[in-house]
Amino acid sequence: MTFGKAIRSEWLLADDLIFLNHGSFGACPRSVLAVQRDWQDIMERDPVRFLVRELPQRLDEAREKLATFVGSRPEDLVFVQNATDGANAVLRSLLPTFKPGDELLTASHAYRAVRQTMVYVAGLSGAKVVDADVPFPILDAGEVTEAIARAISPKTVLAVIDHITSPTGVVFPIEQIIALFKERGIPVLVDGAHAPGQVDLELDTLGADYYVGNCHKWLYAPKGAALLWVDKKHQPKIHPTVISHFLDGGYQTEFAWTGTLDPTAYLSIPAGIAFHQKLAASGSREYMRNMLLDARREITAALGVPLAAPEEMLANLCTIPLPNNPDASDKAVQRLHDLLFDEYHIQVPAMNANGKLHVRASSQVYNDRSDFEALKAALVELASAGRIPRADR
Template identity: 45%
Template sequence: MKDEKVNFKLQSSEYANLWILDSGITFLNHGSFGACPKAVLRVQQELRSQLEQEPINFFGRAWEPLIDNARSKLSEFVGADSEDVVFVNNATTGVNAVLRSLTFTAEDEILTTNHEYNACRNALDFIASRTGVRIVIAKIPFPIESPQQLIAAVMERVSPKTKLALIDHITSQTGLIFPIQQLIQELQQQGVDTLIDGAHAPGMIALNLREVGATYYTGNCHKWLCAPKGAAFLYVQRDKQPEIRPLTISHGANSPRTDKSRFQLEFDWMGTDDPTAYMCVPEAIAFMGSLLPGGWDELRQRNHQLVLEARQLLCQSLGVLPPCPESMIGSMAVVPMPTASENRHFMSVHDELFDKFGIQVQVVPWQESPRLLLRISAQIYNTLEQYAYLAKALSQLAEDWGEGR
């Protein structure tokens, strides 16, 4: 096959024109960084114009009411009290803020899993190098047959030394929804606090943090909520807030104000930056919730159904079995790559799909067979025809690889 991109005209979703995504690209990777709708970007640009027209007035008067409003609307959406929520740039920052704030010793253990996001695993390793805390890895099988396998794998690694568990709500590599509420309950019974990396959860699945019960929870707003890049949140249980500090210590550390908690005073102002991504969260929630008659519930169900149909199509085309039950999938799904790809680097497969076929999709290296995973995302701008095109492209690549090209 020639190296130039293969031309293939796909029928667009009726919602595709609400985004500025390149119409020449088959974009099946909403999960990595999200995509912000035009309407939300327009609101952000208006806010940025206000900021630059009168920076002193914006930061001195307009900024705090806008942040408080955004926090209130977001807290309502994720089922939390607004007093327990602060904004951060991304979920990785939220994880780091908690880990850097807590005290660990060489006698302690932090429990995580082999599905943990690489950036957060690096944060754990950094904390271990500074404090001597032992990082314990629960090996979650994959492919997996049931959530109970996952719970058993985590709980059998708990010990009297386990001080904290860092667990994904929805894994990045394998697209699995963990049974997080049951896990938290069982860990709490063992006296273990929980830090939940919910990077993908807000907007993909219904979320009620009061019911979830995590000690600490962080999630992105720029992925499935479709807010601008750089909008995320950190939730901390009220009694734990005094010990959690932001990564940047600024004016809030000695503010004389008593109308807000030290937790919010410190996180809300960490120096001059562009806060407009946070301020656009209410617009993103309202806009995405307005696209279908059934609001967010219908949107989540539509995306879920689309990704299940796409997974089935790809598995049939590739001759592979689905690696997890449907109940553990939200709006992302993973499909094992064909054996012909096993000796290829994951980025070379990604680049071939992009350069030859104009397909943007996540190719994931895995620790054991299958060595390569294909992670697809489903957002309202996607169509089943796009995944059929992906299946054809993979079939063509498999033929090329089999010929040693």
């Protein structure tokens, strides 16, 4: 199988777009969308029969396939709409257990929406959010575990830790981090929004208490397809974000119905997995990672900036600093994105990583070197013209 432009027509991506942002929302292949549309057609022939009678079995079948892929028992896994939904289900379910003075620990590379959910439950319970100060640029995985270990206190009651970070695109040493908390008896919610399809998962043996992951990013599922894994011992106290008919009916029963929604994204996850496996058998993972590492070397050399993370900590994402290490503000982040999109047709996110402005590139099978070369040329041109946005204007 040939990757790059040869395979790009498997997606609906616009021809004139340089798409280096698979990470934010994924991009669903045409063949998986076709499977989803088939499910929608089947559903609409008799919505009542489908949603009431057929759906439970169809969800079970999809869940079993996903469970095999992520190394989980099917009974520990439920579908949620997205990682934010899964994290909300866990944090809001645990809210009544938090007391004033308790500490909810996360790391400085955390995703804002999930951190905001922590802020919300902390605000309602009198707990507080503590951020472990993980550096970026980062030299090695030890810097992550050391920073997190330093932030643990006798008041820590829950840790929420990313598997692959959003602003910095690094793969955290999640087994070692979980071990840090386990030896202190502190439960861990892993935010694996970027993990399924990007790194191998064995959820049964990972040791987390709770794990959320998206299927619509790196597993090629349609949007609105994500998983929540909960350790058996915690399942009775975890409820969906949306409470519906089956309150206290049991973990699987409650999550299987959260009001009327289109369940076809969940049902199309097996098609995403099959697509992923077909590509992987042809070397997609090596293709994406090698292209990313080469591009990162070339772009950072052209800009005269450091490599911000060691290669061992990268999969299909990388975050690149900018010349003179400019401060980030929401406005600067937006302006840099808009400049790259409006003037160069490059869809790539600007990021605030530990207060500094960066860009984060994703590598996918539909990309080739020319996409990254375009990014390099654009950044060099903007930097030499002094047009990299500044936080103060």
